[in-house]
Amino acid sequence: MLNLFEDVALQEIPYRFSYRKMTSDVYQGFYHCHQGMELLYVHQGRGQIVVNRKVHPLNSGTFLYLQPFQLHTIQVDVLPDAPFERTIVTIEPSIFEYYFTAIPHLHMYFQHLWKNEIQEQVLQHLDQSSFLSQLFQHYQTVFTNDPEQNQHNFALLFLQTFQFLYTKGLGKSLENDLLPQRQLRYSEKIMNWLESHYSEEISLDRLAEHLHISKYYVSRVFKQETASSLSDYVLARRIRQACLLLHSSNKGIEQISIEVGMHNFPYFCQAFKKLIGTTPLQYRKKR
Known part of the structure; x- marks a missing residue:
């Protein structure tokens, strides 16, 4: 199943820093995506990542950049004498772009990595x-x-x-014209459309019309590309927004459930507790 809550932090705070060292068991990945820009650095260990329909090895010193909503999956072999240690950093680009505006070449490069087709996303064999x-x-x-x-x-x-990255030569393509914008997968287009409509009653007819495909294909292609159902994703997106509102506003909990598109308040509370681990009231008090 798609790990929909890997980016909860981006809804409450527009960045996330995650260091992890795995020392036992075998970690089997699954296709998932992130709303923000993501940097991954492997301190030690081995495995592989599948991104852009390519398989890249993960070893000590591997650095990887991922674009927003870019589907990928990671498989890692972890043994007691061969741990896997990595750091992942994620930001919401719309919040951080202004930091780059004072440096024109980096601002252009930032926009390129954010929005355009990129050819090189992995650097290998960077020593410690x-x-x-x-x-x-x-x-x-x-x-x-x-x-x-x-x-x-x-x-x-x-x-x-x-x-x-720019000085390593990964930004040389910007010296001429920018590469054409990356062609989004259907699942990415669906998530982009849902970003503006998740608080409404979801209409497969409207979504299918927007994508120029049949409404039957909408659900099927989303499941194929993300390993998650469309309904699970919509629910997760609504709960993420509820987390933000519980954290940043004084609105009543029932009002928040309506605002995120969940008019059945008991179901909202039940779903919130199942996915977050606490009730909405407990979450607000903890925050």
Whole structure:
């Protein structure tokens, strides 16, 4: 099933930093996607990632960049004597773009990586003394309880990373015309449409008309490309928005359930607890 809640943090705070070291069992991946820009750095271990219909090996020193809504899956072999250690950093690009505007070449590169077809997403065999390795290890220690300062730290991390990628030659295509915009998969187009309509009663007819395909194909292609049903995704998107409103507003919980498109309040509370692990009221108090 699609891990729909990997990006809850982007709805509450527009960034996420996740360090993880796996030391046992075998991690089997699944196709999923993220709303934000994502950087992944492998400190040690091995596995593979499938992205853009290509299989890339994951080894110590592998760096990977993923675009918003880009489908991918990771498989990692973890043994007691061969752990897998990685750092993942994700940002919401619409929030962070203004940090790049004062540096024209990086701003252009940022927009390119955000919106356009990209040919190179993986750097291999960066040793532990490399700039990126040290950068990611450094930023494991700088975050505080101050959200504003953390946002500045994330911006600096992405600015330094994108400058490194640019100087490595990955931005040379920008010296001429930009590459054409990436052709989105149907599932990505569906998620983009739902971003504007998830709070409404979802009409497969309207969605199918927007995509110029049959409404029967809409559900089928979404399941094929994401391993998740359309209804599961819509529910998850609504609950994510409810998390944001519970965190950032004083609106009543029943009002929030209606605002996110869930008019059956008991069902909203039941679904919220199933997916988040607490009731909406407990979530608000904890926050």
